[in-house]
Amino acid sequence: MLVYTDKSRLPRAGTPCSACPLRAKPAFADKTVDDIAFIQSMKIDHRLVKAGSDIISPGETDAELFTLFAGWAYRYKTLPDGRRQILNFLLPGDILGLQASLLSASQHGIEALTDVEVCVFSRRRVWDLFVKMPTLAYELAWLGSREESMVDENLVSVGQRSAAERIAALVISLFRRAETLGLVSDKSFQFPLSQQHMADALGLSLVHTSKTWSRLRRAGLFAFAGGRLTLLNPRLTARMASLFEREMTPRPLI
Amino acid sequence: MLVYTDKSRLPRAGTPCSACPLRAKPAFADKTVDDIAFIQSMKIDHRLVKAGSDIISPGETDAELFTLFAGWAYRYKTLPDGRRQILNFLLPGDILGLQASLLSASQHGIEALTDVEVCVFSRRRVWDLFVKMPTLAYELAWLGSREESMVDENLVSVGQRSAAERIAALVISLFRRAETLGLVSDKSFQFPLSQQHMADALGLSLVHTSKTWSRLRRAGLFAFAGGRLTLLNPRLTARMASLFEREMTPRPLI
DNA sequence: CGGCTCGTTGATCAGGATCAATTATCGTGG
DNA sequence: CCACGATAATTGATCCTGATCAACGAGCCG
Known part of the structure; x- marks a missing residue:
């Protein structure tokens, strides 16, 4: 993954989750302070990824979990002879890498379509989340189902x-x-x-x-x-x- | 949903989850007694559905959650002019209606391909499951991701x-x-x-x-x-x- | 200016759709 | 047991959507 390491050019990297500008949008439901605090505690990085490079590579194991903070991305699979199928597109607020994080190895790749900012969450703590934060766990499952429903529509x-x-x-x-x-x-x-x-x-x-x-x-x-x-x-x-x-x-x- | 109400012809309906014949198969991971007990407590019915009839109808709200116990089924979507896309096939042991149960209304239908037996779980208790049984919640999410991965492959x-x-x-x-x-x-x-x-x-x-x-x-x-x-x-x-x-x-x- | 990548447009081709007719296969009732 | 009708599979002929091949223009960057 191509990453900017110079965080100084990323003013939003320091913004706490509680003040997340995405969260203010009407598209998203309100959260309790506890939930937001837990999300904050899971967040281990805020990265910039250049357009055209992989956020998660096909076959990658132990991929972290991400939320797309800004920019567009897409999930894809390729056949050995190079044919590529884009599975769905990802917009800000979409979760990314849930399938890769639950299943052992990623069956697909995720590539940045534009320059992208992602919030990185510790994959190791996903289990912790299921134990301590049932609301968030439920929402994670909900987001997974929503993504499946988008793939369904694309298949149609x-x-x-x-x-x-x-x-x-x-x-x-x-x-x-x-x-x-x-x-x-x-x-x-x-x-x-x-x-x-x-x-x-x-x-x-x-x-x-x-x-x-x-x-x-x-x-x-x-x-x-x-x-x-x-x-x-x-x-x-x-x-x-x-x-x-x-x-x-x-x-x-x- | 076309259902046999005469349970007397269904010897397996009375079998407790702990003695579930599916569970013995190598395809499935072992479970703790606690988990199995909880599953048992969620199970509200064991139904027979005739080949060709819907287990979950398109647009159905408050659909229950099922596990396919025996037989084959498939998820599908139809366009207004009648064109139909089958999204994926379901075999014994597959979970069924998770998307419908998390999202409010089912975006797809599920039809029995053969005569089918399903275990019916209380949709209302899914939330309970997330609160009390993180292991099962995690596995539910896992099964959802696995299904998405199958749809991905079909889209390819x-x-x-x-x-x-x-x-x-x-x-x-x-x-x-x-x-x-x-x-x-x-x-x-x-x-x-x-x-x-x-x-x-x-x-x-x-x-x-x-x-x-x-x-x-x-x-x-x-x-x-x-x-x-x-x-x-x-x-x-x-x-x-x-x-x-x-x-x-x-x-x-x- | 040259060398990219990306989009456009025309010509031709082919994979798969559509139309149509025939042949199993099967459950049902006489 | 057979006749029947309904459903599912097969096969041939023709058509058309979309693939492939090819050439060219536009924008962009070094």
Whole structure:
């Protein structure tokens, strides 16, 4: 993992969990002081990871547990001949490495999509957490189930939807997630995926992704410029993807 | 859910968890008496479900938690126009409805593939379990991660593998799972999937599934007769699917 | 300026979808 | 025991979505 060691350039590294700016967002449920104190006690580092490098490498054992503090990342698996499947994308507040930390070796890799900041939690203390902090343990399991549910949805896309439907589904689901984090202003948000990322996530070729992508743009579903995506027609995009509005209840932030 | 109410025809319904025949299998890790006693106290029913009916319906709220005691099942999602994606298959000893029980409403359905027996656990007491039984809570989370890891693998199949590779991957992964349960004798095991099930799991059309399936049979990878599948060439099948041998550590049985 | 990576666009190809017809397989009732 | 209808599997013909090949333009960095 590529890491900045010079913490002096990381003003937020010193911020206590109780004053975590993420926690203030409406996407996340409130926590008791005790829970926050325990989280703080588990936190062993605050790291910067450069875009494109692994936060957890495939096959890594004893990977720590992370919370994505800022930036985007994704989970992926590769086949021996190099084919890569992106399993799901990770946004700020998402937990990262839970599967790797419970199972013995990581079955997947996690790579930083943008420059990223992560909170690092001691893997050894996860067990401690289950013993002492049932609320947090429950929330950990909850977050795991939520991630599975996202993978489920991606599997539906790749297995059943056409190329255009897949892109529409990807775009709205990311839009909605960004929205709950307050990252959307005026229907537009920072969209850091390359077309190669989309292709690998959707099970499409790079070329076909490009063609379908620009077809949907010409159709007026969305616009893309300067790394920002503007969802011009959310209704139509959602309908094209058959992706239901699913109200987002505040979720736990570990 | 279609249920037999006449328990008299269910001799195993009265068997205490401590004498659970599944528990004796090498696939499952040993448990303390305390843990087993708690599991027993959570168990509120032992039900038979007919093949083809839902154990958990899509959108169901307050679904209970189950362990699959005997038979096969699968998780699935459907799109409004009827397209169906099978997310993963469930074999005896697998937990079922964990996601539905943690999240508020079930995002998927679970259907019995064969006639099935399930142990029913009180959903209300799951929280109790997290408070009192950290070991079991940890194992629940572990089982959740394991299921996610299976969905991950299916997503790799559907996103990256060719039709033949997908079928090969499905066949071996089911073979291996059946093997750990002692269901395989002489390289062959009961294989209850219809071609429609395979098609829906692999994101292929029914017709193409049939053609590829018989091509692989003619190629000598496996044979299928009388509902039993015989894996004639496990090595080649595994290589075709690029599915690595992954040693199975004993897993928790709740 | 050259050498990257990334996106775009056109031409061609093929894997798998769709359509259609036939053949087991099986449970059910006469 | 057989006839029947329903469901599941097979096979051939044709079509089309999306893969592959190839060339080119745009932005970016050294």
